[in-house]
Amino acid sequence: MRLAELSERSGVSTATIKYYLREGLLPPGRRVTATQAEYDEEHLRRLRLVRALIQVGGVTVASAREVLAALENDDLDRHDRLGTAVWALPHGPAPAADDPAAEAARRSADELLRRVGWSYGGAAPAPSPAYGMLVAAIAALARLGYPCGVDDLEPYARAMGRLAVTDLDLVERYGGSPDEQVEAAVALTVLYEPVLLSLRRLAEAEESRRRFEER
Amino acid sequence: MRLAELSERSGVSTATIKYYLREGLLPPGRRVTATQAEYDEEHLRRLRLVRALIQVGGVTVASAREVLAALENDDLDRHDRLGTAVWALPHGPAPAADDPAAEAARRSADELLRRVGWSYGGAAPAPSPAYGMLVAAIAALARLGYPCGVDDLEPYARAMGRLAVTDLDLVERYGGSPDEQVEAAVALTVLYEPVLLSLRRLAEAEESRRRFEER
Numbered sequence: 360m361r362l363a364e365l366s367e368r369s370g371v372s373t374a375t376i377k378y379y380l381r382e383g384l385l386p387p388g389r390r391v392t393a394t395q396a397e398y399d400e401e402h403l404r405r406l407r408l409v410r411a412l413i414q415v416g417g418v419t420v421a422s423a424r425e426v427l428a429a430l431e432n433d434d435l436d437r438h439d440r441l442g443t444a445v446w447a448l449p450h451g452p453a454p455a456a457d458d459p460a461a462e463a464a465r466r467s468a469d470e471l472l473r474r475v476g477w478s479y480g481g482a483a484p485a486p487s488p489a490y491g492m493l494v495a496a497i498a499a500l501a502r503l504g505y506p507c508g509v510d511d512l513e514p515y516a517r518a519m520g521r522l523a524v525t526d527l528d529l530v531e532r533y534g535g536s537p538d539e540q541v542e543a544a545v546a547l548t549v550l551y552e553p554v555l556l557s558l559r560r561l562a563e564a565e566e567s568r569r570r571f572e573e574r
Numbered sequence: 575m576r577l578a579e580l581s582e583r584s585g586v587s588t589a590t591i592k593y594y595l596r597e598g599l600l601p602p603g604r605r606v607t608a609t610q611a612e613y614d615e616e617h618l619r620r621l622r623l624v625r626a627l628i629q630v631g632g633v634t635v636a637s638a639r640e641v642l643a644a645l646e647n648d649d650l651d652r653h654d655r656l657g658t659a660v661w662a663l664p665h666g667p668a669p670a671a672d673d674p675a676a677e678a679a680r681r682s683a684d685e686l687l688r689r690v691g692w693s694y695g696g697a698a699p700a701p702s703p704a705y706g707m708l709v710a711a712i713a714a715l716a717r718l719g720y721p722c723g724v725d726d727l728e729p730y731a732r733a734m735g736r737l738a739v740t741d742l743d744l745v746e747r748y749g750g751s752p753d754e755q756v757e758a759a760v761a762l763t764v765l766y767e768p769v770l771l772s773l774r775r776l777a778e779a780e781e782s783r784r785r786f787e788e789r
Contacts, residue, residue: 370717407718415714437786442779477780489775496768499630502585503622505748505761514740515766516773518733523777525729527785533720541786546720548778551730553711555774556767558731560704562738563763564657565692570742571652571756 362388365398369406376406382420384409384427404539408546412448416549422447430542437541444545446487464497470509475516526551577603580613584621591621597635599624599642619754623761627663631764637662645757652756659760661702679712685724690731741766 366373379385385405388396405427412418412426429435429443468490472478500507530543581588594600600620603611620642627633627641644650644658683705687693715722745758 404719411714411718415711415718438783441782441786445775445779448775472776477776478783487776487779489772489779492768492772493776496630496765496772499626500765500769503626503630503761503765504619505758505765507744511744512769515737515769516777518737519770519773519777520780522730522733522774523781526778527781529722529726537786543720544778544782546718548775550711550715550718550720552771552774553707554715554727554730555734555770557704557707557711558734559737559767559770560660560663560763561687561692561702561708562731562734563741563759564660564702564704565735566738566742567656567759568653568693571656571752 360398360403361395362398365402365406368403369410371406371410379406379409382424384420384423404542408542411546411550415553416448418448418549426545430538430545437537441541441544442487444541445489445548448488448549458498458502460498460501461494464494464501467497467507467509467512468494471512471516474509474513475520477516477520522555575613575618576610577613580617580621583618584625586621586625594621594624597639599635599638619757623757626761626765630768631663633663633764641760645753645760652752656756656759657702659756660704660763663703663764673713673717675713675716676709679709679716682712682722682724682727683709686727686731689724689728690735692731692735737770 360368362373362376365371366376369376371379376385380387385402388398388402391397409423409427412423413420418426425447426444429440429447432440432443435443472490497507497512526547527544530540530547533540533543535543575583577588577591580586581591584591586594591600595602600617603613603617605611624638624642627638628635633641640662641659644655644662647655647658650658687705712722712727741762742759745755745762748755748758750758
């Protein structure tokens with residue numbers, strides 16, 4: 360397909376597509392004349408992923424490039440490609456090294472991961488950014504006067520563990536090649552974050568109404 | 575306590591506290607001399623909430639002021655105070671009116687809320703920003719080639735419903751006056767968002783390892 364059709368089918372303007380091409384977020388099309396190139400279904404899929412990362416995930420162009428590089432790295436197996444791609448997603452600042460709350464938070468996070476039997480967070484040579492984000496969040500809770508113990512955190516971890524099974528079932532149902540499935544898993548990780556946060560706020564309001572509404 | 579002690583106990587610099595005082599995010603202290611004021615436990619609690627909103631929640635000073643105004647509004651009952659405060663939290667853009675995916679997304683969101691028995695996220699006549707965020711997220715999924723039906727979304731809503739019960743149990747365990755509980759509920763809504771997102775990414779990596787790792 361030509362650039363105009365790629366734009367129409369993806370809902371992304373031709374100017375933005377040209378920008379992504381220049382930035383290396385999309386592979387170049389197959390040149391057919393001096394001024395025209397031909398794009399295929401793979402460009403369309405890639406373009407959708409880039410939009411998911413940048414528009415919904417708030418990922419920078421540089422981080423999006425890292426995510427895509429991980430997805431294309433044939434030296435990694437499927438699992439490691441997904442892990443490396445999720446690694447490149449934006450995350451809050453890691454806890455400061457001199458933060459006294461951070462050491463206690465790190466112990467809580469480690470104990471939590473041990474309890475739910477997850478190895479990825481700390482088992483890799485360096486802890487993942489998601490692990491750093493968890494430690495920072497636990498430290499912030501303590502510092503702000505809402506300390507939470509491992510017992511408090513466990514139901515959240517179990518709930519996320521169950522949803523990860525749901526997520527990857529969904530990915531397998533979309534089908535496609537193994538590469539396409541890894542790509543879909545990264546997209547869904549990002550695209551379901553606002554779904555989860557908005558549902559949680561609606562659920563909070565609902566549960567608060569149930570408990571606190573004065574009749 | 576004096577400003578220096580308030581700073582030490584909250585971990586917030588005196589310059590930042592003075593800025594919050596000027597911006598009306600903290601009520602003024604009780605003046606004891608021409609140059610000194612006295613602060614109490616309520617200032618400390620309020621300061622912690624402001625930090626949670628601004629530093630962890632990424633809330634702007636203007637939005638934080640709205641959240642606090644809702645918490646102090648004696649015309650609202652406790653439920654409406656929480657609902658209004660959560661209302662003022664930042665949320666993504668609402669779906670564009672002319673977006674063809676938005677209409678279908680709105681029908682999905684309505685059917686989902688009907689199934690789980692929730693209102694639109696507040697007693698208010700207009701749907702809440704969290705509802706708009708949900709519709710935008712569902713529309714983005716469809717537009718990017720990952721359509722999700724109400725059956726796909728339901729497990730996420732049920733999971734968030736269960737966690738909202740856990741959240742408010744935690745709030746009631748912290749105890750305090752009804753006003754303090756509403757304040758804690760707002761703080762926890764914000765502070766647990768990075769906890770949830772980081773745990774979800776760790777869970778995704780774990781589940782991906784289980785399914786995709788080449789042995």
